[in-house]
Amino acid sequence: MDDDIQITRLVVGQLSANCYIVGSAASGEGLLIDPGGNAQDIIQAIDSSGFIIRTILLTHGHSDHIAALYETQVHTGASVAIHRLDREFLIGQGPVSSQFGISYRTPAPPDTLLDDGADILLGNNVFNVIHTPGHTPGSICLLGGKRVFTGDTLMRRGIGTTLMPGSSRQQLLNSIRTKLLTLPDDTLVLPGHGRETTIGEERRHNRYLV
């Protein structure tokens, strides 16, 4: 890629979610995406990366993507950003919450409520928030250069489940078709679970989309 971005992927928690540390080598600033579990592993990876985490970005509010939010926020002091429609996942919960059988400490309330089109700055790089409702009402993808973090909206040969409260399959498919499949074929897809893929590969081989 033609920029200074370095990406580390950690597979965390019982549901094997992807947590990403995205750093700008030139500025030393970092972005943490979806701290979904194994807080100590994430903290260790952040510290050894040397990046100063400015923002913790949540692709959506499910517990497998936020279960280590409390610990990583306390460690980094970073601001927490989530789409406003998924805000309720981060408020009004008890000291220990459980969803999908995952227990975790109540995360910090969000500092930034995102809307479609919001920019997240990382050094000289701009990442763009794309609102992709369907898996949850406030699911987002994050586009930066020729890479897009897709959370549980689009995965390699898969799409996010729509069996959860607040999910909509029709909305999810519409989000993918109108906001992700419109990206260039060589756009790298970094999903919330599983390994990376590209928009072109999914356009051709994802059976939910063909």
Ligand SMILES: [Zn+2]
């Ligand atoms: Zn999810």
Ligand SMILES: [Zn+2]
């Ligand atoms: Zn997930």
